[in-house]
Amino acid sequence: MTDRLYYHDSFLYSFDAAVEETGGDARPAVILDRTAFYPTSGGQVFDTGWITAGSQKLRVNEVADAEDGRVVHYLEAPVKDLAPGTRVHGEIDASRRRDHMQQHSGQHVLSAAFVRLFNMPTVSFHMGDDYCSIDLDVSDLDTPNVTKAQVEQAERLANEIILENRPVDVRFVTRDEAGALGLRKVPVADREELRIIDIRDWDLSACGGTHVAQTGQIGCILLRKTEKVRQGWRVEFIAGQRAVATARRDFTTLTESASLFSAHIYDVPQQVRKSLEEIRALRKQREQSLEELAAAQAAALLAETTELNGRKLVVRTFSDRDMSFLKLLAQKLTRLAPNVVVLVATTSPQPSIVFAQSAGQAFDMGALMRETMAKLGGRGGGSKDMAQGGVPGAEGIEAALASVSTGLRG
Numbered sequence: 001m002t003d004r005l006y007y008h009d010s011f012l013y014s015f016d017a018a019v020e021e022t023g024g025d026a027r028p029a030v031i032l033d034r035t036a037f038y039p040t041s042g043g044q045v046f047d048t049g050w051i052t053a054g055s056q057k058l059r060v061n062e063v064a065d066a067e068d069g070r071v072v073h074y075l076e077a078p079v080k081d082l083a084p085g086t087r088v089h090g091e092i093d094a095s096r097r098r099d100h101m102q103q104h105s106g107q108h109v110l111s112a113a114f115v116r117l118f119n120m121p122t123v124s125f126h127m128g129d130d131y132c133s134i135d136l137d138v139s140d141l142d143t144p145n146v147t148k149a150q151v152e153q154a155e156r157l158a159n160e161i162i163l164e165n166r167p168v169d170v171r172f173v174t175r176d177e178a179g180a181l182g183l184r185k186v187p188v189a190d191r192e193e194l195r196i197i198d199i200r201d202w203d204l205s206a207c208g209g210t211h212v213a214q215t216g217q218i219g220c221i222l223l224r225k226t227e228k229v230r231q232g233w234r235v236e237f238i239a240g241q242r243a244v245a246t247a248r249r250d251f252t253t254l255t256e257s258a259s260l261f262s263a264h265i266y267d268v269p270q271q272v273r274k275s276l277e278e279i280r281a282l283r284k285q286r287e288q289s290l291e292e293l294a295a296a297q298a299a300a301l302l303a304e305t306t307e308l309n310g311r312k313l314v315v316r317t318f319s320d321r322d323m324s325f326l327k328l329l330a331q332k333l334t335r336l337a338p339n340v341v342v343l344v345a346t347t348s349p350q351p352s353i354v355f356a357q358s359a360g361q362a363f364d365m366g367a368l369m370r371e372t373m374a375k376l377g378g379r380g381g382g383s384k385d386m387a388q389g390g391v392p393g394a395e396g397i398e399a400a401l402a403s404v405s406t407g408l409r410g
């Protein structure tokens with residue numbers, strides 16, 4: 001069993017130890033007789049840092065619990081001459097540890113707030129790179145959810161406990177003693193001795209993690225997103241410097257958005273709403289204008305097309321229309337008269353082709369389109385009276401239309 005120095009002092013960032021074992025060809029690792037490095041467990045993630053042995057400075061990039069109760073330090077590079085008994089010096093990345101202590105201790109304070117305020121016990125805790133979260137069990141409640149008002153209330157109370165700077169003590173007790181103390185959550189592990197984290201007159205939980213010494217060191221806690229999850233209700237939060245960094249990022253994002261509207265940040269939602277309404281109105285107007293344009297263009301095209309063999313064949317290539325306009329135009333044309341055949345295309349923004357004929361005409365537009373697409377290397381098809389296709393390039397479109405129209409005239 002490795003002697004876990006962090007059990008007794010979370011602020012111990014450097015220590016001396018002796019090597020017990022090295023190994024791992026695939027992934028170099030070292031086991032020490034004692035360590036201040038925290039291995040991932042109980043939702044809190046591992047420490048990183050360095051182990052120095054003589055002139056070797058080894059980067060520790062992950063720390064894990066082994067099944068035999070020892071702590072494994074995984075190293076970035078292989079080790080040389082680190083025989084058992086070698087004296088080494090360990091150094092933990094202190095800012096990473098401080099961040100973890102803030103998040104983890106913040107979680108204790110917050111979980112207790114949700115229990116005291118709303119009887120919502122925490123069933124799991126997750127610490128990520130960006131944010132942390134707790135899952136609350138709400139199944140016993142009349143309204144099994146977490147409201148916005150509850151989030152604000154829990155956040156306020158948790159921050160009050162932080163501001164009161166309550167002592168956070170670590171105690172070791174037997175299971176029987178723990179039962180009498182009234183823990184927020186009694187662990188299922190079969191250890192006889194339990195490590196209790198006691199936030200004065202606020203929260204008692206059994207936990208093996210690293211915590212601050214007074215709640216004031218958490219700094220602050222900021223609640224973010226809430227969402228329903230399988231096992232209850234998830235509440236995302238961040239504490240300490242992370243909360244400040246996130247608030248800073250939020251402010252930067254909001255400021256950038258506000259400057260786009262030349263507005264105050266608090267007016268951004270209103271400005272966005274207004275813009276969306278304008279976009280909706282303009283889109284409607286545009287659709288109507290295109291409809292009118294298509295109708296006018298269809299009438300003009302039909303008027304300038306002479307009838308041949310009892311049929312009016314309209315052939316036209318545009319340079320600045322989209323597929324939906326081509327279809328609209330073809331629709332208008334084929335409905336204006338019973339004897340119209342339409343071959344229209346556009347070269348940009350997306351080179352596209354539409355073939356159509358008035359209902360009852362004898363050709364097969366779908367088949368013609370498939371033939372044309374095969375020649376131009378595009379994809380398309382359709383029904384007997386209306387077909388569409390997209391091609392990779394604009395070149396060849398006009399020649400293809402000409403060839404099809406010659407075929408139809410013959």
Ligand SMILES: [Zn+2]
Pocket residue numbers: 104105108197207208209210211
């Ligand atoms: Zn803890």
